[in-house]
Amino acid sequence: MKDAMIKKLHSMAVATTAVLWLCAVSVTAQTTTFPYPSVPDTLRQPQARADYLLLHYWDNVDFADTTLLCSQDYGEQGFVNYIDLLGRFGKNVGPQSAKIFIDKAWSCPPARRRFDSLIDQYLDDNNSPLRNDRTYSLLLNAIANNCHTDSTERSRYRFRARLAAVNLPGDTASNFAFTAxxxxxxxxxxxxxxxxxxxxxDPDCENCHTVWTWMQAHPLPADVKILRIKVNDRLTIQYAIKATPTIYLLDKNNIVTLKDCTPEQLVKQFK
Structure with a gap:
């Protein structure tokens, strides 16, 4: 499953690169099946072009056309490129862009089901190369605030959004006391x-012992100190622990480098 996802995302990389190209130069032709908006030639700065693209990304999409939305080249490819752009360039208009997208998609039940599945597949799976908790939190908050989300779902999405937003890469990790x-x-x-x-x-977690044994066979650099910490209810919320083991990598000054990463991603960080 992991290898299949990576292979599929690799095949999508060319189209993703094309979308990033749209942010830097004028659009003169549509070269993909997804109906990207044309960015005005008057916008010259890459961030300004990206802002426009994010705000108008879904303008030409018919969310009622479930055949197109369910195709990999159109619906899935378009979504993958969108979350990649949102993660790279969404600092200015990210929340607004997420709201526009969710308002359109959630107004059509089949589109809602399709994109709800894709959001979890690409943004909540540890093995997804596009996983980005900052982007995930933006979309979850937009869903929670959408008029088509009922009260029970709203509470669930808000809780998930809070977990996604804690201890993000680049943030200072929240402090806590622990017993070694x-x-x-x-x-x-x-x-x-x-x-x-x-x-x-968790001491009773068999997978924890398996992963720990694997990590001992793949040692980290000598200047990285490993702290083994037993989970509890407080840390489950504070560090968004959905399963054990959960691994974080902190730089000096407790700055989060990797959040909830796989052991393979941890080791790869130092290669």
């Missing part, structure tokens, strides 16, 4: 002068 395996008590702020790998685990 030797019984001593510490806080992660004590280790702010060095890089940290936080390994959240």
């Amino acid at each position: 395996d030797d019984g001593s008590t510490h806080s992660i702020r004590e280790y702010s002068s060095q890089r940290l790998c936080l390994f959240f685990y």
